[in-house]
Amino acid sequence: MTFQTLDDLDDGQRVLVRLDLNSPVEDGTVQDNRRFDRHAETISELVDRGFEVAVLAHQGRPGRDDFVSLAQHADILADHIGHDVDFVDETYxxxxxxxxxxxxxxxxxxxxxxxxxxxxxxxxxxxxxxxTEFVQTLKGEFDAYINDAYSAAHRSHASLVGFPLVMDAYAGRVMETEYEANTAIAEKEFDGQVTMVVGGTKATDVIDVMTHLDETVDDFLLGGIAGELFLRAAGYPVGYDIDDANLYDEQWEQNSEKIETMLEDHRDQITLAVDLAYEDDGDRAEQAVDDIEEKSVSYLDVGSETVMEYSPIIRDSEAVFVKGALGMFEDERFSVGTAGVLEAIADTDCFSVIGGGDTSRAIEMYGMEENEFGHVSIAGGAYIRALTGAELVGVEALQR
Structure with a gap:
């Protein structure tokens, strides 16, 4: 570990703690989520050790509907730690x-x-x-600064990178565990097969991850919109827009050369879907990619045969990393791919890291437990950057 942690901090001090409590807001009501539960572990430890704790966090962006006060966040955090949490409507x-x-x-x-x-x-x-006035005003009020907001560590904002340069700085438990798990694919040595399940909607993210990890990962299992674009590169008549959604054609124009090169240079490491699922009169229907003559429907998931091909590869792996969903799992009809690979991972004893954001929500939605996986990340953009080898400015500040 290249930064100080709570283990290096003497008890009973006054500390400024940066969390990432950014949450969905529905009709003005802040929604509880996994981030509160994770950060509650850090705050509870600090409370038990007699620290005086002030919390910094952000919510939304100016001009957006989710740009609201943290008053509700304080109440939700209090529920998670089982302890009173006060709120003040000023930052400094x-x-x-x-x-x-x-x-x-x-x-x-x-x-x-x-x-x-x-x-x-x-x-x-x-x-x-x-x-900045923000940092300079608060720095003298505390003995130490603790950054627990790994999921925001790719942002060069004052509350994330300013304080470590002027105060004693430490990593909270979330920062510590997220950093260790999300850098494992690059820094940890595995004796057996390393597999990465790669999906989602952004082809650029997928290409960047695959390019950076091509010498580390033995098998990439593809799905989602990115997976369909790779099928297009392989010569199948899919990966096109058939409506005004503009999900495929623009990304193809931007990334086609990279996708074709990746497929040509690393074909033995890339496993593509053998069938795809779509909606037919309100039901799930599946079609083998070899039988597709022209794309006439929107494909919303990989098919059952694909899951049957992916599952043994996962079960034979020593390590499995997941980045992105294989389909529109929020609709139960099209959860077969995402839930299927997660269940295969849960059934093994492999080292596993499940990427943050939408994919991790599928675990709870389909009756799985987080403790069935090595690590379930709450990070989105920071997780992608870790997988692509990009530096995280918030982590760098702690390391300095």
């Missing part, structure tokens, strides 16, 4: 400073949405962020 104003000074051991105070501060959002160098 006079009332916030007063409430921070009043903290006692075991107290938790959530400060207002960091993105309501002018200093927070512009992507600027950490050195610039460290000199």
């Amino acid at each position: 104003g006079p009332q916030a400073i007063h409430d921070i000074a009043d903290l006692d051991g075991g107290d938790v105070l959530v400060l207002e949405n960091t993105r309501m501060c002018d200093d927070e959002l512009p992507e600027e160098d950490p050195e610039v962020k460290s000199q």
Whole structure:
């Protein structure tokens, strides 16, 4: 580990803790989600060790419907840790400073949405962020800074990269475990087969991941929109838009040469779907890709035969990483691919990391438990960057 963790921090200090509690907001109501549960572990440990805790977090972006106060987040966090959590509607104003000074051991105070501060959002160098009024005002109020927001660590925002340059800085438990799991594919040595399940809607992400990991991963199992574009490169009449959704053609124009090169250079490492599923009179129907003469329907999942081909590969693997869903799993009819590969992973003793965002939601939706997997990430963009070898500026700041 290349940064300090909570194990290196003496108990009972006053700490400023950056979490990522960014959540869906429906009709003005903040929705509970996995991030609260994960960060609650860090906060609970700090409470038990007698720390005085002030929390920084963001929600939404200015101008969007989900750009709301963190008042509701404080209540949800309190439910998860089983402990009172106070809230102040300032981030570093006079009332916030007063409430921070009043903290006692075991107290938790959530400060207002960091993105309501002018200093927070512009992507600027950490050195610039460290000199903002936001950082300079708060730094003297605390003994240490703790970054637990791995899922936001790709953002060069003041609350993520400014404080580590002017304060003693540590990684929280979420930061520590996410970093270790998400860098394992590049840094950990495996004796057996390494498999990556790759899907989702963004072909560029898939190509970048596959290009970076082509010498590490033995077998890429493809699905989703990206998988259909690879089928197009292999000569099948799919991967085209048949309506105004513009899901395929634009991505093909941008990435076709890379996809064709990847397929040509690494065909023995790439396993493509053998059948695809679509909606027919309200039901799920499947069609072998060899039988498709012209794309006339929208394909919403890989087919059952594909899952039967992917599952033994997964079960024979020592390590399996998942990036992206293989179909529109939110609709149970088209969950066969995503749920099927997750169930195959859960049935094995392999080292496994399930990518953040939508894919991890399928675990709960289809009756699986997180403890059946090695690690279920709550990171989205940061997970992609870890898989592609890109640096995470928030992690770099901690390492400095």
